[in-house]
Amino acid sequence: MTTARSTVAPADPATERALDGLILSMADDEFVIGFSDSEWTGIAPILEEDVAMSSIAQDELGHARALYELLAVVRADGSTADSIAYDREPAEYRHAQLLDHGRGDWAMTIARRYLYDTADGARLGGLAASSFAPLRELVDKIRREERYHVMHLTTWLERLARHEGEPRERLVAALEELGPDAATVFTPIDGEASLVDAGILGEPMAALEARWRATITPIFVGLDLPMPPPGALDGGRSNHGEAFRWLWGEFTSVRRSDPEAVW
Amino acid sequence: MTAAMAPVVDDAAILAALADVTDPEIPAISIVDLGVVHRAEVHADGAIRVELLPTFVGCPAIDMIRSAVSDRLQSFGRPVEVRVSFEVPWTSDRISARGRERLRQSGFAPPAEVDAVRCPYCDSARVAMDSLFGPTLCRSLFYCRDCRQPFESFKVV
Numbered sequence: 001m002t003t004a005r006s007t008v009a010p011a012d013p014a015t016e017r018a019l020d021g022l023i024l025s026m027a028d029d030e031f032v033i034g035f036s037d038s039e040w041t042g043i044a045p046i047l048e049e050d051v052a053m054s055s056i057a058q059d060e061l062g063h064a065r066a067l068y069e070l071l072a073v074v075r076a077d078g079s080t081a082d083s084i085a086y087d088r089e090p091a092e093y094r095h096a097q098l099l100d101h102g103r104g105d106w107a108m109t110i111a112r113r114y115l116y117d118t119a120d121g122a123r124l125g126g127l128a129a130s131s132f133a134p135l136r137e138l139v140d141k142i143r144r145e146e147r148y149h150v151m152h153l154t155t156w157l158e159r160l161a162r163h164e165g166e167p168r169e170r171l172v173a174a175l176e177e178l179g180p181d182a183a184t185v186f187t188p189i190d191g192e193a194s195l196v197d198a199g200i201l202g203e204p205m206a207a208l209e210a211r212w213r214a215t216i217t218p219i220f221v222g223l224d225l226p227m228p229p230p231g232a233l234d235g236g237r238s239n240h241g242e243a244f245r246w247l248w249g250e251f252t253s254v255r256r257s258d259p260e261a262v263w
Numbered sequence: 264m265t266a267a268m269a270p271v272v273d274d275a276a277i278l279a280a281l282a283d284v285t286d287p288e289i290p291a292i293s294i295v296d297l298g299v300v301h302r303a304e305v306h307a308d309g310a311i312r313v314e315l316l317p318t319f320v321g322c323p324a325i326d327m328i329r330s331a332v333s334d335r336l337q338s339f340g341r342p343v344e345v346r347v348s349f350e351v352p353w354t355s356d357r358i359s360a361r362g363r364e365r366l367r368q369s370g371f372a373p374p375a376e377v378d379a380v381r382c383p384y385c386d387s388a389r390v391a392m393d394s395l396f397g398p399t400l401c402r403s404l405f406y407c408r409d410c411r412q413p414f415e416s417f418k419v420v
Contacts, residue, residue, distance in 0.1 A: 048393065048394040048396075048404075051394060051396050051397065051398070052394060052395065052396035054396075055396040055397075055400055056396070058321050058323070058400060059319065059320070059321050059400060060321075061321060062319065062320040062321015062322070062400075063320050063321065065320075065321070066320050066321075066349070134349075137349040137350055137351075137352070138320070138349050140349075140352050141320055141349050141352040141353070142320055144352060144354070144420040145319060145320065145400075145420060147420075148395060148396075148418065151395065152395050152396070
């Protein structure tokens with residue numbers, strides 16, 4: 001929709017494959033968390049949060065759509081945003097396992113969003129000066145919107161953490177469940193070194209993970225919350241479990257009922 | 264337009280025509296004053312090309328705006344191509360001075376950081392944010408403690 005093929009595609013096939021993997025992982029992250037958040041529409045704890053979570057979901061699905069559209073241009077094989085988003089088996093999605101825990105309660109939702117939004121922020125920072133102009137331009141726009149997500153989620157993290165009793169207990173339990181998977185957002189991309197060499201990605205994912213930890217450590221220490229432990233990242237964007245299979249069934253149900261439908 | 268009075272087609276005429284088009288979520292001001300029009304040009308091949316910048320990446324109105332732009336420009340009798348671009352980011356600084364004034368008159372606070380928002384009705388700074396997120400992606404909900412009006416404020420992006 002937005003980008004001419006001439007501005008696209010690194011010269012060598014290995015770098016193009018790595019670029020494909022990078023954009024797909026970002027798009028799948030935004031799509032899966034955006035769809036998960038939309039499950040709160042109509043049933044969030046208070047009306048303002050219903051509106052907020054629905055807005056955030058709409059933002060993320062918009063980011064996912066723009067990234068899938070860019071990927072379709074890179075692939076230049078007749079793919080569309082919809083075909084990439086919907087016409088895959090669950091095992092083919094490349095979102096981070098952090099997003100594979102099911103919706104859970106409100107504390108789980110806040111913990112997941114906070115961990116994801118801050119990690120995504122570090123990743124987007126690594127693309128702010130990308131040599132691949134269409135991605136750099138999109139990231140520039142996306143970062144301006146994500147700022148509001150982080151503001152909102154930080155308010156909620158502090159609110160739950162500082163309220164002794166059930167709010168804090170639930171938040172800590174959520175962080176203990178999700179923490180070991182938080183760093184899966186930084187699962188290395190196949191061929192990542194070629195992306196760094198080409199200036200498409202500013203730093204390896206491991207360096208971006210270190211930046212993320214440096215950003216959130218003072219907040220977690222200040223609120224006395226359990227920091228996400230470092231973990232092995234092998235398979236961090238595959239091996240999706242039962243919770244994702246259920247979600248996949250939900251978000252593909254309309255598409256599978258009539259793949260040829262035009263909207 | 265009649266055939267005898269063929270319209271002048273230059274960039275200024277295109278821009279003037281686009282001043283009739285509004286964002287369905289922000290009908291108070293035109294898409295030109297909103298800063299959504301990035302390029303509006305008549306090319307050497309005779310085609311009119313317009314590039315639009317979405318206010319938010321996920322703006323659900325952009326497809327409607329694209330159609331409205333295309334419809335509005337049909338009267339020039341030229342091929343019309345309307346594209347959506349992220350070449351430069353739409354920012355709230357792109358809203359014109361006239362656009363800001365009209366927003367305020369319509370009860371919307373023009374873009375300001377959350378601690379600098381003023382009531383569009385009485386200009387009070389004694390306002391409280393009810394919700395960072397509002398009825399559209401680009402607006403937040405506020406309440407004026409002086410004139411006791413709820414109002415919406417555009418986000419700074």
